[in-house]
Amino acid sequence: MTNATTAYGPLPNSNPTQYIQRDYTAQFLSRLAKTNAPVLSTQPVLNAHPSLPPQFAQVPSLQRLAELGAADKESSWSAFQALWSELMMPNNQLDKETMQRRPRPRVLMALDGIANLACLTRYLSPSMHNIHPLDLTLPRHFVDCLSGATPLANGGAVFAADSAANRPATPALDLAVRQSEDVGTGERPLVDPEDPWKAIDERALVALRNVPVWRVGGLGRDEVKRMLEYYARSGMLRGRVTEGMVTEMWTMSGRGNVKELERASLEGIM
Amino acid sequence: MFLLSYSFLRHSFSVNDPTMAPQPCWRCLTRLSIRPPISTSVTSSSAFLPHPQNFSTTPSSLAASAAQRNAPKRGRSALKLTKNKREKNYKVPSVGERRALRKRIVLSNTNALEVSDLEDFSVENAADRDCIGEILQLRGATVDGLRSCQAFRTGQSWGYFRRPATMVREETVGLAKALEGAEEGGCVRGLIVGDRGAGKSILLLQAQALALMRGWVVMTFPDGMAYVLFSSAICHGLTTLPSARLDKRNNRLRPPP
Numbered sequence: 316m317t318n319a320t321t322a323y324g325p326l327p328n329s330n331p332t333q334y335i336q337r338d339y340t341a342q343f344l345s346r347l348a349k350t351n352a353p354v355l356s357t358q359p360v361l362n363a364h365p366s367l368p369p370q371f372a373q374v375p376s377l378q379r380l381a382e383l384g385a386a387d388k389e390s391s392w393s394a395f396q397a398l399w400s401e402l403m404m405p406n407n408q409l410d411k412e413t414m415q416r417r418p419r420p421r422v423l424m425a426l427d428g429i430a431n432l433a434c435l436t437r438y439l440s441p442s443m444h445n446i447h448p449l450d451l452t453l454p455r456h457f458v459d460c461l462s463g464a465t466p467l468a469n470g471g472a473v474f475a476a477d478s479a480a481n482r483p484a485t486p487a488l489d490l491a492v493r494q495s496e497d498v499g500t501g502e503r504p505l506v507d508p509e510d511p512w513k514a515i516d517e518r519a520l521v522a523l524r525n526v527p528v529w530r531v532g533g534l535g536r537d538e539v540k541r542m543l544e545y546y547a548r549s550g551m552l553r554g555r556v557t558e559g560m561v562t563e564m565w566t567m568s569g570r571g572n573v574k575e576l577e578r579a580s581l582e583g584i585m
Numbered sequence: 586m587f588l589l590s591y592s593f594l595r596h597s598f599s600v601n602d603p604t605m606a607p608q609p610c611w612r613c614l615t616r617l618s619i620r621p622p623i624s625t626s627v628t629s630s631s632a633f634l635p636h637p638q639n640f641s642t643t644p645s646s647l648a649a650s651a652a653q654r655n656a657p658k659r660g661r662s663a664l665k666l667t668k669n670k671r672e673k674n675y676k677v678p679s680v681g682e683r684r685a686l687r688k689r690i691v692l693s694n695t696n697a698l699e700v701s702d703l704e705d706f707s708v709e710n711a712a713d714r715d716c717i718g719e720i721l722q723l724r725g726a727t728v729d730g731l732r733s734c735q736a737f738r739t740g741q742s743w744g745y746f747r748r749p750a751t752m753v754r755e756e757t758v759g760l761a762k763a764l765e766g767a768e769e770g771g772c773v774r775g776l777i778v779g780d781r782g783a784g785k786s787i788l789l790l791q792a793q794a795l796a797l798m799r800g801w802v803v804m805t806f807p808d809g810m811a812y813v814l815f816s817s818a819i820c821h822g823l824t825t826l827p828s829a830r831l832d833k834r835n836n837r838l839r840p841p842p
Contacts, residue, residue, distance in 0.1 A: 316809055343806070350734040351802050402802065421767060423796035425789050427738075428809025429776065457806060461774055471801065472764055472773040476789045478809070479781035480740065492778050523776065531756055531779035531788055538718045542752065545720045549746050550698035574782025577742050 316454050319437035326392075326452060334438065334451050335392045343453065344395060345385035352378055354420050361404060364397040377401055392452060399456075403468040422471035424460055429475040432458060433488040433519040449518050462522045475526070487516040491523035496530075533571030539564055542573075543580060551581050690737045691744035692728065699747045708798050711753055711791065712761035722750040723794060730797040735807035736790040754784070757791050764795050 316339060326333040348355065355378035364371060368390055374380045377398060384394025402419055426432075432454050435445040448454045459465040460473045467473070477488065486507060494503045505520060507513050534542065540561045546552035554560070568576035704710060706721035723731070728749055731737060743749050763773045777785045796803050 316806065343804075346734055347802075347804055350730055350797075350805070354800055354802055421796070421799070421801040422804060423764075423792065423801050424804045424806075425734075425736075425793055426806040426809060427786055427789060428806075431809035461776070463772075463774060467772045470767050470770040470772060472767050472775075472792065472796070474773075474775045474777060474789055474792050476777040476785040477779075478786055480738075492776065495776070526774050526776040529756065529759075529775040529777045529788070531777060531783040531785050533780075533783065534754070535718075538752065538754065541718045541720065545700065545750070548698065548700045550696075551745050569780075572780060572782050573784050573787075581742065581745055 316451065317431045317436035317438070317448050319439075323438055323446075323451070331450065332440070333455070334446055336451060336453060337388045337391050340395055340453055341385050341388045341391040344381045344391055344398075347398075348378055348381035348385060351381075355381060358401070358417065358419065360401060362397075362401065364393075364400075366393050367397060371397070395453070405468065419469045421469060422467055424457060424471070424473045426457055426461075426475045428478040428480070428482070429523075430477055430482045430485045430488050433485040433491070433523060434483050434516060447516075447518060449522065458522050462525055464522075474529075485516075485519075486513055487519040488523060490515060491520050491526075492528055494520075494524045495526060495528045533569065534565075534573060534576070535571060536561060536565050539568070539571055539576060542576060546580055553582065688739055690732065690739065692732075692737065692749050693747060694745055695747070697745060697747045700750075703748075703750055706751060706753075706791075706794060708761065708765075708795060711757055711795060712765060713753075714758055716753045717755060717758060718752065720750050720752050722748050727794050727797055730803070731790060731794060734793060734803055734805040736793045736805065738786055738807075741786070751787060751791060751794075754788075756784075756788055760788065760792055761795055764792070764799065768799065 316336065321336050321339040323334045323336045326335050356376050358377040360374050360377060360380055368387065370387070371380065371383055371390070371394065374383065380394060380398055380401070384391050384398065387394070402422060404419060432448040434448075436448050436451065438446040438451070440446050449458060456465070457473075457475075460467065461475055477492075490507050503524060505517050506515060540556065543552060543556045543561060543564060547554075547556050564576055564580055565571055567579040703720060703722040706723050706727070710716050710719075710721055737743060737749075763775075767773045777788055779785050793803050793805065
């Protein structure tokens with residue numbers, strides 16, 4: 316979303332200027348429509364959306380709304396806004412056509428690679444400054460949901476994983492995680508106490524430090540044993556799984572790191 | 586050829602000399618085709634021969650015209666060898682083929698043995714503390730849903746086993762219980778952190794699988810960094826906005842004016 320490989324343009328009448336990534340939004344809507352076809356095809360469109368082009372007028376379901384938004388790149392962002400407002404409608408809406416009350420489904424939002432949203436993007440503004448990810452509409456929407464600024468009206472969950480692949484250096488995210496996990500005195504300065512002169516992205520820090528942290532640790536010995544037994548039953552681990560092997564593999568994998576365990580034990584993985 | 590014509594001339598001028606050999610007649614001469622001299626002045630040869638013709642057995646109707654014959658040869662004044670071009674005996678991959686190959690997700694390995702007694706990864710099993718450490722298999726519609734929301738990543742080891750399966754961990758149970766609580770209308774938020782290779786993306790995948798099973802709407806952003814690689818094929822496919830223009834030389838988008 317942030318390495319400047321998709322088309323972008325300014326959102327009209329926005330101050331400060333927000334930028335739309337219409338191709339990315341269209342792909343996002345396409346993915347949404349494909350994944351949630353069984354759920355969204357039963358959800359009717361209850362409101363009129365005059366900002367959308369005429370082909371969106373008589374849309375039978377939210378599934379079709381997402382598909383049309385994916386096909387028409389120019390109106391992909393408006394289509395997403397319409398879809399979001401429909402999903403956030405309260406549950407006691409009556410569908411006048413079928414005279415049924417159909418509750419809106421819960422929403423799960425999942426993002427991999429949150430570190431990319433905690434530092435400046437590679438997009439350039441007209442004044443040749445890097446655009447902040449919170450000035451891009453779709454990333455901003457996600458971060459607002461993650462931080463709680465935009466509540467999920469009908470319930471749901473928002474998860475962001477800090478992927479290690481292609482991870483930029485983000486002091487803002489590291490500090491936000493530390494401040495979120497620390498249940499100490501309650502002082503949460505906008506600078507890193509260990510190095511106050513280090514430049515921190517304040518916007519990202521403020522947005523992310525209110526998010527509860529879910530820390531993933533290593534596997535225990537018992538879990539390592541079960542994993543090795545599964546590998547052996549799959550034929551991808553030669554030899555008997557003994558207590559000695561379990562301890563050895565637990566140690567070699569850095570106290571149960573799954574990826575290192577796979578590297579140490581599975582045939583064919585370097 | 587010039588010499589040949591000259592020899593006939595010498596003979597013609599010595600008709601009255603009795604010591605010379607018998608001379609061919611003019612009529613015979615005209616039947617032969619004598620190639621005119623290389624010098625381009627056709628008129629000079631015609632001063633000696635009344636009917637200059639080609640001296641070859643090729644009929645004159647098929648012979649090249651004088652203009653074509655006398656035209657200076659175009660081309661090279663130096664010797665030029667052709668390049669030793671290697672023959673392409675491979676097929677150039679089509680646009681996007683290499684990227685598709687690189688980003689393919691393989692979920693099954695037929696060389697692996699089948700482990701058939703695994704239970705399903707379900708909403709109940711994932712929230713059960715007794716299942717911690719158990720490996721549960723992902724089935725059918727869930728796998729299809731996870732594939733379409735791009736939950737599987739290329740660096741993961743799905744391709745080593747017969748069927749996709751995942752382990753229930755302490756964190757998975759916490760996640761499943763949190764989603765159960767959100768079913769009543771609450772909102773769960775989480776920032777999943779940990780060491781490299783600890784299982785953060787897998788935990789996210791488990792969350793997506795549970796949400797799909799519960800009938801939730803799953804919105805995914807598989808890569809915080811744009812997953813659309815910057816290749817010329819994609820650039821050509823982008824219709825340029827009036828605001829952002831494509832700078833082909835530097836392979837980047839120029840900012841809006």
